[in-house]
Amino acid sequence: MSSPGNTPVQSLVAGIVKLITGIRAVWHGCPPAGSRPRVYFANHGSHLDFVALWSALDAAQRHRTRPVAARDFWDATSLRRWMACAVFRALLINRDKATRQDNPLRGMVEVLEQGESLILFPEGTRSLTGETGAFKAGLYHLAKAAPDIEFVPVFLENLNRILPKGEMLPIPLLTTVVFGAPVTLQPQEPREAYLERARHAVLALRQWNQPA
């Protein structure tokens, strides 16, 4: 039953998520498969965000795409650690500057250099209200360190309703994952301007998805 390149557990998880949320991927501005590795960056409102984005990719892409996740959460219990490492092959990073020993940017660049893609949530934490907050500087630094990579904005709809922050159990609602045109860092573009542009690229996809 497993799709090419995916382990049975990976296919099972993607299948369950699709069954519950009826995920529909809309490719608006870039094809489902690119020749270069990508960084998918999206709005963040739910623990299910990266699972949904990851499930919306086709099987071959999913196999080569790794979510960037917070070590303090995913390393906390053995189940979460197994999910993060064995199922999603997450790249765990330290969020807290005080305990940070190495630069998380290096790990991300290494993954991209190996030809794999990343899923990133530049807000850094889940939004409580469904609004998309300001992007942290990490996205800018990564864009600077990896100029040949496509940075694809993604809008995730309804996931903050399916599993809001603070809830344990999800409700089944239909989800749309909208992929937009890549956002490229311009030469000499200031950090704030780039981050705001990237954030608007994500929010603009919400319009695309708005019912006619």
Add this chain to the structure above:
Amino acid sequence: MHLTPQTQHLFLGILAVLAVASVTGWILKRRAAARPAMQPVVANLVARVNAWWVMAGVLAGTLALGFHAAVIVFGLISFFALREFITATPTTMADHRALFWSFFVILPGQFFLVWIQWYGLFAIFIPVYAFVFLPIRMTMAGDCKGFLERTARLQWGLMVCVFFISHLPMLLTLRIPGFEGRSSQLLLFLILVVQSSDVLQYIWGKMLGRRKVAPVLSPSKTWEGLVGGVLSASLLGLALTGFTPFRWWEAFGLSLLATLLGFFGGLVMSAIKRDRGIKDWGHMIQGHGGMMDRIDSLCFSAPLFFHIVRHGWT
């Protein structure tokens, strides 16, 4: 359980109608090749016919497997419909737990009552017990903003998507003297008449449709389509008299009632869609839209058909 001989004949008839529809679609597609303006309509028509093949197949398979399979299949249909309804309905974080109860306790509970054929509780579980329980659960979230609207929307969704739909498999439990072991024909009769009314309204409307019935609520519905579709589907119901426990005028009258309710069910759901600014409930069924787009006409006719037959014939 297996399909009754009459049901087998009826499915052969459906097969023939779908074959004609597919051939017609194929001819129209060839004609449309030279006329680009026609292509989207024809492509939609072909997609609709293809989906009908799948739906007819699912229905035949379900009825062949018997009562318990039907409970599960209609439970799933109900689940997909409620999912579309709640997705399109504004809810807040404070509704989360009540929504969880609705999807994973109340919905399965209602179909469990069908499964064990406990009619007494089946008939009041959602109108009384869910009605009492859900607002209580919602008070615990401690958010009074739009409280009445939030509870009312959820109750309404449960009534239409779960309570009404659960009457379809419940038809299989009716014991009509002289009609034992053939209750699946009641279910098939209702679905066939109501769904063919939808299709015939579409065809009459496309051929003769001029005057709009409800320009604000549903611009595609016309008087010509309504009258033509309802009457021809009711005549189909009359033609199916021998398949039912009814006399010919009863078959016609029940068909007329079911198709009119089907029309108004579609109109009500269309008003909600329009208010929410959406065209279709979802994307589940190619060419048709969502599950709710396909079953909206059955939602309103199923409970009335069930109760009339239960009171009049059992």
